[in-house]
Amino acid sequence: MKGAKGKGTVKDKKEVLKPVDDKRVGKRKAATKTESSSKKQTKKGKLASKDPNKPKKPASAFFVFMEEFRKTYKLENPDVKGVAAVGKAGGEKWKSLSNAEKAPYEAKAAKRKSEYEKVMADYNKKQESIADDDEEESDKSKSEEDEDDDDEDEDDD
DNA sequence: GGCATGATTGTTGGA
DNA sequence: TCCAACAATCATGCC
Numbered sequence: 099m100k101g102a103k104g105k106g107t108v109k110d111k112k113e114v115l116k117p118v119d120d121k122r123v124g125k126r127k128a129a130t131k132t133e134s135s136s137k138k139q140t141k142k143g144k145l146a147s148k149d150p151n152k153p154k155k156p157a158s159a160f161f162v163f164m165e166e167f168r169k170t171y172k173l174e175n176p177d178v179k180g181v182a183a184v185g186k187a188g189g190e191k192w193k194s195l196s197n198a199e200k201a202p203y204e205a206k207a208a209k210r211k212s213e214y215e216k217v218m219a220d221y222n223k224k225q226e227s228i229a230d231d232d233e234e235e236s237d238k239s240k241s242e243e244d245e246d247d248d249d250e251d252e253d254d255d
Numbered sequence: 256g257g258c259a260t261g262a263t264t265g266t267t268g269g270a
Numbered sequence: 271t272c273c274a275a276c277a278a279t280c281a282t283g284c285c
Contacts, residue, residue: 155277158265181279185262
């Protein structure tokens, strides 16, 4: 459906510009391309509805860098539209950065990671509690779940 | 109007 | 240990 539009154009360009730099990237790319539909569906459709409370993956150092890079890139290139161009430029820039320059982004990523681990631990706890309660008392678990939800909201904040 | 897609790298989780 | 999936972003295009 949507794939028929920019996919062909951009994809063509991308293949010409960058066939496959990394082995993993190429695989990821291929997987994303071929399973993009199911992946997206899983992501937005099933997964989202399945575990809406599941903590999202923490942003890697590269993504932290991209957050800032996008702003800068948009300011310097207001005519450039689309995330693909920004992603490409960001990737190249990221590679050109030295370890020292990447350090602050990695530090931020590490922070997010630790937070993610906490949230995940809590999330796993709740999952076990819910499963356990469900086996014993479904009615009782209901009220407990409600309380847990409240806690989650607070944690999220 | 709404949703999928495009690119990028890194990280995580599962098999 | 390896691989696949997913994380953010948003203009664009199709149905």
